[in-house]
Amino acid sequence: MTGEEADGRLGEREYVVTAADEIADGERIVVQLEGREIGVFNVGGEFRAYTNWCAHQGGPCCEGSLTGTVEASYDRETRETSLEWTREDEVLNCPWHGWEYDVTTGDCLSKRRVRLPSHDVEVRDGDVVVSL
Amino acid sequence: MSRQATPADVLQETTIVDADVHLSGGISPEELAEHLEEPHASRVTSPYCYPAATGSDWDPRMGGKIEPRTLETPEQVREDLVEGFHIDHPLLNTISGCAGMPNSDLAVGMMRATNDVMLEKFLDDTEFLALASVAPQRPDLAAEELDRIGREDQFVGVFLESYAQQPPLGDPVYDPLYEAAEANGLQIAFHGAAATGFKRDFPQQNSGLEEFLSVHTLAHLWQQSLTFTSLLVQGVPAKFPDLNFTFLEAGIAWVPYMMWRLNKEYSFRRSEAPLLEKSPEEYVRDQFYFASQPLGEPNDPEQMRQMLDIVGPESLMFASDYPHWDFDHPEELGNYLRSMFTAEEREQVLVETPREAFGLDI
Numbered sequence: 001m002t003g004e005e006a007d008g009r010l011g012e013r014e015y016v017v018t019a020a021d022e023i024a025d026g027e028r029i030v031v032q033l034e035g036r037e038i039g040v041f042n043v044g045g046e047f048r049a050y051t052n053w054c055a056h057q058g059g060p061c062c063e064g065s066l067t068g069t070v071e072a073s074y075d076r077e078t079r080e081t082s083l084e085w086t087r088e089d090e091v092l093n094c095p096w097h098g099w100e101y102d103v104t105t106g107d108c109l110s111k112r113r114v115r116l117p118s119h120d121v122e123v124r125d126g127d128v129v130v131s132l
Numbered sequence: 133m134s135r136q137a138t139p140a141d142v143l144q145e146t147t148i149v150d151a152d153v154h155l156s157g158g159i160s161p162e163e164l165a166e167h168l169e170e171p172h173a174s175r176v177t178s179p180y181c182y183p184a185a186t187g188s189d190w191d192p193r194m195g196g197k198i199e200p201r202t203l204e205t206p207e208q209v210r211e212d213l214v215e216g217f218h219i220d221h222p223l224l225n226t227i228s229g230c231a232g233m234p235n236s237d238l239a240v241g242m243m244r245a246t247n248d249v250m251l252e253k254f255l256d257d258t259e260f261l262a263l264a265s266v267a268p269q270r271p272d273l274a275a276e277e278l279d280r281i282g283r284e285d286q287f288v289g290v291f292l293e294s295y296a297q298q299p300p301l302g303d304p305v306y307d308p309l310y311e312a313a314e315a316n317g318l319q320i321a322f323h324g325a326a327a328t329g330f331k332r333d334f335p336q337q338n339s340g341l342e343e344f345l346s347v348h349t350l351a352h353l354w355q356q357s358l359t360f361t362s363l364l365v366q367g368v369p370a371k372f373p374d375l376n377f378t379f380l381e382a383g384i385a386w387v388p389y390m391m392w393r394l395n396k397e398y399s400f401r402r403s404e405a406p407l408l409e410k411s412p413e414e415y416v417r418d419q420f421y422f423a424s425q426p427l428g429e430p431n432d433p434e435q436m437r438q439m440l441d442i443v444g445p446e447s448l449m450f451a452s453d454y455p456h457w458d459f460d461h462p463e464e465l466g467n468y469l470r471s472m473f474t475a476e477e478r479e480q481v482l483v484e485t486p487r488e489a490f491g492l493d494i
Contacts (some may be wrong), residue, residue, distance in 0.1 A: 004161075055400065061484045069402075069403045069406075070403040070404075070406045071406050072367070072407045074367070074370070074371045074407060074408035076311075076371075079304065079308075079311075080192075081304065081407065083406065097398055097399070097400050098399075098400050099247060099400070100402055100403070108399075109402055109404040110398055110399040110411065111399060111411060112410065112411070
């Protein structure tokens with residue numbers, strides 16, 4: 001265990017990763033806990049924590065861009081396909097190959113039942129606390 | 133002592149649907165002309181133009197090494213397929229060529245005339261089932277034609293020629309055609325073309341490959357994998373959830389490659405195929421079907437078991453491609469099914485899957 005990790009340790013597998021005001025809305029940090037890289041995101045004031053390990057090939061997905069994405073619907077009456085740019089800043093893209101994840105849930109957008117391993121995270125006394 | 137059942141005996145006892153039977157020589161230019169107005173009636177009977185002059189660059193029969201075969205009458209269908217191959221339900225089609233015609237007015241005329249002759253000559257006095265010709269150059273008029281022939285119970289699907297289509301067949305311009313097919317319960321069957329069709333899509337390769345062996349190896353595969361990709365990325369199965377899509381004459385071993393490759397590409401670039409609501413493989417498993425011919429020939433026959441397993445009896449059907457020079461006799465697939473699969477799975481391939489794919493009332 002590194003010194004950095006021991007410093008933040010609160011209780012059994014609980015770690016203070018930073019002060020809450022150190023991660024602005026839309027930002028994230030990536031920390032090491034128990035030898036694992038964990039991405040901690042501030043999504044509109046709510047914190048989310050995921051293992052930095054893409055379900056595809058283990059890429060550093062928590063370091064990828066946060067963007068929106070394209071969704072579409074088809075109107076059978078008009079035969080028009082409407083494209084919509086949605087979920088602005090809520091789609092996490094793995095920088096290796098572009099796999100998309102919903103940063104609010106960790107769900108992969110292209111495969112059922114695939115999601116990033118998530119970890120409980122809460123703000124306690126102004127600190128962001130992640131439980132593994 | 134009872135004699136051991138031969139493969140032919142077994143075929144005879146089984147109900148078999150053949151998804152790809154060509155009426156080669158079955159619809160003559162003169163018969164078409166009776167259903168065409170001028171100038172098209174004279175045009176189709178001219179010895180200088182298609183269909184009298186086929187426009188093939190190649191010699192599929194190798195100067196006579198392979199014997200010529202046609203299927204010109206309902207009697208011959210009965211004799212060759214029903215009695216000869218023990219096929220109970222041949223799905224008749226004709227490579228009308230209308231899908232590749234540069235003049236769309238002629239193509240539309242050919243589409244209607246071909247379906248008229250099919251009906252009068254091959255269906256009215258028989259119980260045969262058939263796939264209708266369409267001219268995808270005019271999706272609106274193809275849709276009207278499907279509304280017209282959709283009233284005929286013996287037409288069970290659309291024979292959609294998948295060569296020479298620009299844009300490829302997943303494009304929204306074809307929506308009226310797919311919509312009408314779905315509304316009339318006519319399921320889609322895609323079919324490419326090698327001797328006359330390859331040069332339309334791949335003119336450089338047609339000139340450069342030197343031998344028909346190469347052209348014939350690649351033609352149906354390229355045309356069908358192009359169609360398969362276009363359909364999935366453009367979301368056609370999502371837009372038309374009640375439509376089934378059968379791929380004829382490209383065999384089956386390409387299916388896992390394309391299915392898994394599309395899964396991979398979709399996860400890379402999901403936002404470029406936003407109409408899909410599930411993985412490409414799920415659409416393939418739910419709405420795509422594959423005809424066996426030309427069944428590949430692994431040196432180790434045991435590997436065919438794995439391939440048939442991957443595609444799955446629920447997605448696989450038999451096709452002979454008779455009377456073309458490269459047809460598959462039902463015994464080939466039948467032997468694999470008999471030795472490697474259960475009786476139920478064998479029956480599923482030979483009758484249940486095509487029944488489901490085309491909604492056959494058999």
